[in-house]
Amino acid sequence: MASQKPSAAGGLEYRPVLDQVARAVRDVLGGGRVPDQIPAIADADPRAFGLAIATVEGDVHGVGEWRRRFSIQSISKVFTLALVIEKDGEALWARVGREPSGTPFNSLVQLEYEHGIPRNPFINAGALVVTDRLLTLTGDAYGAVERFLRAECACPEIASDHVVASSEAGHGHRNAALAHFLASYGHLENPVGRVLDHYVRHCAIAMSCAELALAGGFLARHGVRRDGSRLLSRSDAKRINAIMLTCGTYDAAGEFAYRVGVPAKSGVAGGILAIIPGRCSLCVWSPGLDDKGNSIAGIAALDTFTSLTGWSVF
Amino acid sequence: MASQKPSAAGGLEYRPVLDQVARAVRDVLGGGRVPDQIPAIADADPRAFGLAIATVEGDVHGVGEWRRRFSIQSISKVFTLALVIEKDGEALWARVGREPSGTPFNSLVQLEYEHGIPRNPFINAGALVVTDRLLTLTGDAYGAVERFLRAECACPEIASDHVVASSEAGHGHRNAALAHFLASYGHLENPVGRVLDHYVRHCAIAMSCAELALAGGFLARHGVRRDGSRLLSRSDAKRINAIMLTCGTYDAAGEFAYRVGVPAKSGVAGGILAIIPGRCSLCVWSPGLDDKGNSIAGIAALDTFTSLTGWSVF
Amino acid sequence: MASQKPSAAGGLEYRPVLDQVARAVRDVLGGGRVPDQIPAIADADPRAFGLAIATVEGDVHGVGEWRRRFSIQSISKVFTLALVIEKDGEALWARVGREPSGTPFNSLVQLEYEHGIPRNPFINAGALVVTDRLLTLTGDAYGAVERFLRAECACPEIASDHVVASSEAGHGHRNAALAHFLASYGHLENPVGRVLDHYVRHCAIAMSCAELALAGGFLARHGVRRDGSRLLSRSDAKRINAIMLTCGTYDAAGEFAYRVGVPAKSGVAGGILAIIPGRCSLCVWSPGLDDKGNSIAGIAALDTFTSLTGWSVF
Amino acid sequence: MASQKPSAAGGLEYRPVLDQVARAVRDVLGGGRVPDQIPAIADADPRAFGLAIATVEGDVHGVGEWRRRFSIQSISKVFTLALVIEKDGEALWARVGREPSGTPFNSLVQLEYEHGIPRNPFINAGALVVTDRLLTLTGDAYGAVERFLRAECACPEIASDHVVASSEAGHGHRNAALAHFLASYGHLENPVGRVLDHYVRHCAIAMSCAELALAGGFLARHGVRRDGSRLLSRSDAKRINAIMLTCGTYDAAGEFAYRVGVPAKSGVAGGILAIIPGRCSLCVWSPGLDDKGNSIAGIAALDTFTSLTGWSVF
Secondary structure: EEEEEEEEEEEEEEHHHHHHHHHHHHHHHOEEEEOOOOHHHOOOOOOOOEEEEEEEEOOOOEEOOOOOOOOOOOHHHHHHHHHHHHHHHHHHHHHHOOOOOOOOOOOOOOHHOOOOOOOOOOOOOHHHHHHHHHHHHOOOOHHHHHHHHHHOOOOOOEEOHHHHHHHHHHOOOHHHHHHHHHHHHOOOOOOHHOOOOOOHHHHOOOOOHHHHHHHOOOHHHOOOOOOOOEEOHHHHHHHHHHHHHHHHHHHHHHHHHHHHOOEEEEEEOOOEEEEEEEOOOEEEEEEOOOOOOHHHHHHHHHHHHHHHOOOOOO | EEEEEOOOOHHHHHHHHHHHEEEEEHHOOOOOEEOOOOHHHHHOOOOOOEEEEEEEOOOEEEEEEEEEEEOOOEEEEEEEHHHHHHHHHHHHOOOOOOOOOOOOOOOOOHHHHOOOOOOOOOOOHHHHHHHHHHHHHHHHHHHHHHHHHHHHOOOOOOOOOOOHHHHHHHHHHHHHHHHHHHHHHHOOOOOOOHHHHHHHHHHEEEEEEHHHHOOOHHHHHEEEEEOEEEEEOHHHHHHHHHHHHHHOOOHHHHHHHHOOOOEEEEOOOOEEEEEOOOOEEEEEOOOOOOOOOEEEEHHHHHHHHHHHHHHOOO | OOEOOOOOOOOOOOOHHHHHHHEEEEEEEOOOOOOOOHHHHOOOOOOOEEEEEEEEOOOEEEEOOOOOHHHOOHHHHHHHHHHHHHHHHHHHHHHOOOOOOOOOOOOOHHHOOOOOOOOOOOOOHHHHHHHHHHHHHHHHHHHHHHHHHHHOOHHHHEOOHHHHHHHHHHHHHHHHHHHHHHHHOOOOOOOOOHHHHHHHHHOHHHHHHHHHHHOOOHHHHOOOOOOOOOOOOHHHHHHHHHHHHHHHHHHHHHHHHHOOOOEEEEOOOOOEEEEOOOOOOOOEEEEOOOOOOOHHHHHHHHHHHHHHHOOOOO | EOOOOOOOOHHHOHHHHHHHHHHHHHOOOOOEEEEOHHHHHOOOOOOOOOOEEOOOOOOEEEEOOOOOOOOOOHHHHHHHHHHHHHHHHHHHHOOOOOOOOOOOOOOOOOHHHHHOOOOOOOOHHHHHHHHHEEEEEEEHHHHHHHHHHHHHHOOOOEOHHHHHHHHHHHOOOOHHHHHHHHHHHHOOOOHHHHHHHHHHHHHOEEOHHHHHHOHHHHHHOOOEEOOOOOOOOOOHHHHHHHHHHHOOHHHHHHHHHHHHHOOOOOOEEEOOEEEEEOEEEEEOOOOOOOOOOEEHHHHHHHHHHHHHHOOOOO
């Protein structure tokens, strides 16, 4: 375990808490399933684990492999959503809903029943619409995300992993099906291939727990970026947190809210970004997933952390 | 507008806030649809409106028809759930899920796809299972709820409205279908007719905004009842709040979390009970419903209230 | 094997064909599952087998236990449907569709998606609507069916088995759910309990293969009853055959049409009534069911019979 | 009206029957909707109408625009299916079901619920699997269909319409979604783009009613081609007829069987190929479609024809 600064933001001593969390998850490490649909990440070590906390003041504390990079995957959807809302306000909600989906993240069923309007921006269909919109608004959706992440982490090396991106591009038939399905309703503004390309690349960005915790800091700071400038209004930041709580962990969002009680977004490579508004942002990573697609050790770590600190939104 | 006590709990002056809320909802009063499936409440005045706040200290403030009684309907599900968790702990979750449903509150579809396990305790199927369990645990589910509500409001007159209860019993074919469907999976412990009887009666309890706000106070006080005794552990109280946020307003829970950002439970007669943990519980009532079954003026009032106060869980 | 008359209707020698069929099914006897949802028929011998043919001239031939009575169950839906069409013509089709269901026979899902209009008159929901209509038209749906069956078989003892009927009435939560669900749409003309009572009783009628083959003769004779009087127009008889072919064997109608190629209606006690228009009606019985709910030996017998005779509608 | 030969096959005088049919459909011509999803056929005249009959002896009779070519679209699925069964026997059925779908022809819902196994070979997903298999078996699925059709019609000019094919290729996002979805389950043997290319081209083949009636003759002749050689066993020919009856007219197959009572396959450009086993094959064409996607005048014509002749399989 290590801390960039020996301080204790918010009156909490992070070191002993992080140590306790690391001990608590030891038993569940190695469990679960490492997904095989993306060849380049299928060989991750299921016993790997890292956790980092970034306080609203900008301090970062971590335990385990908190500086090792992994594929952020669906966690990138938080950033594309924030950038579209920053540039476009409420207009997005004519094309995407805000309700939990009740079905797996890449299901086509609900999309058909609801005539091509994805239930929320965090299921794959909804995230494709968000990327499509960001493409229209910026001309370079991937580039916009990359620039934002580099700035928030003060790390100019952050980039998409080409091997992961091309292995996804070659195997992503489900996402291609979703994109063509959206296009069949006339719900994409850009060509299917272009939307998929940007989507795959921002999902394949490699970051560490420390970097993701820093990048999510604007949601803990009610919309304010690392440099003090405002990305989102207080109200819009609160709203993205609300969507993370109700929709951020696939079809287990209710369970996650029940057990952990804070906004969070998970990714298929085992990362989870969680927000404790006004206090801190956390990122935990461990590749073994439960059957809903969320990191088993990641959820256990966040559960332990919120139990120890008593921090919950409820 | 009126207040039982001229104090300002939590540093907030409630009077001007309540006045502003009442002015803000004036435009939407009379809109929406008064549901006709329960004859005895089909003739409610769509322009009626009331709002009450109960602080964690026990003060009550109100505006509009905050002392007029209405049928609490599905808001009763919060109390049956709390009583079952108090008596039975986690055992309930083997029979009911905790995920948002993604379908209307009285749908049989998801129940069939998920083999008779209701998605959550607030859709009708789940609430029937909760009532069934409370029946087994107490021998008198309705009586247990009535006793609890009377104590929390210090009002021994609170009771089920016989006219509403019998009009529901006669017209509740959808609930009867759900109960028989659950029984077909062997998922009810008591006879279908008995479960339906207790369910219909606790839904038909008549209470005012003031009384419901008081009755929900234990969720604002992290599990502690009006008399200082503990009903639920802090953790269990937090968890019921989480379920209210993700599942409390039918298929609009995501939208409600996005706009209002606090745990809430709505009822078909136009009431909504909302919790601001650590601060207060609110109850708003207005009979005109949107197409998801939630009170239009009720949501608008809570939206205005949280905007004015900045109180949200996110 | 036995024949009531030594003739060979239609130029076919039935005896050797029946013998061959009986030999062919020997291997599959005892396979499958005897359903346990109706206690009184759960103890049927899975190795039992009977087959009877009634020619359009009225001759009956049989093999195996062709004179032993069993519970006709869903085969009764053919007779309620014919009686309603006789009395009411096309009016029924405003309340029931004519499309294969694509889901199990007692599913509530499609009923909800299609707003209380059952897909066809042979799934349970549709059959409940047919029974409801027959009740309205005759005042005694069960009695009308019983009278018709007694006349066609010239057997005044045919009746409902009280033990089967009451065991179904006590366990039929799924049918009660369907009936209440229909009632919730206002789609039943009679009280739920009354419709269920008549439905359960006509399903519990006990008949032998010989009797059922005779009773189905009007469909082989293009609408003409045993006594030469016309029950249905040629066109209506053809249409009931069409519904049997597309919907008569639950979610396996396509498979049955593919393998056997004649109109048929199966029942959960292992009976199948099949029609070869212009030639004969057959009834086969064996209690072991496949996972779609059709008699395994029954289908094998009909498959063998149509292969040997070359008789198919295609 | 015209006849290629003045004979009257099967004892029926076709001329007066065809004239009567043409008169009977006059009232419904111009009704319905000409689909706009394929730009090149969206401007068809909704009042156009043609009907041709090919007797099993090879005579052809027609009325209206029976020699005008139109896009055969989904009718091509009958020929790809027959060619795969000819070459591969029963193996196909491990990858495609034989049940009516109960949902629109291009739905992804059922495909997801059934894990990538299309319900039948006539919905688009199933037809893509058939084309994929024909590609594997022949190396040139389109060419195999074209060769077969040219031979059966003795018309070497039959070919795909390039304008229709490329307008479909550019707009066929729904089919692309289906193909990628199948590929996501590993259920395609060839690359998605190649399968779609052959599929689109065989759907875009242009033929007249006379030519399609001739091409379907092998199903009326129990598997025997125009030149007397056998394409399919009698049993396999019967089975394709069964699939046409239960699945050939999208989600209206039950209704079509009820009203018309013969195997048929419809296409989105308004054609319907119908088979009367042992007698004749018919093709009718009129572009105005009902809301299930079947030609309104086409169904009316077949309904009238079977009523006048009494020819039905039931």
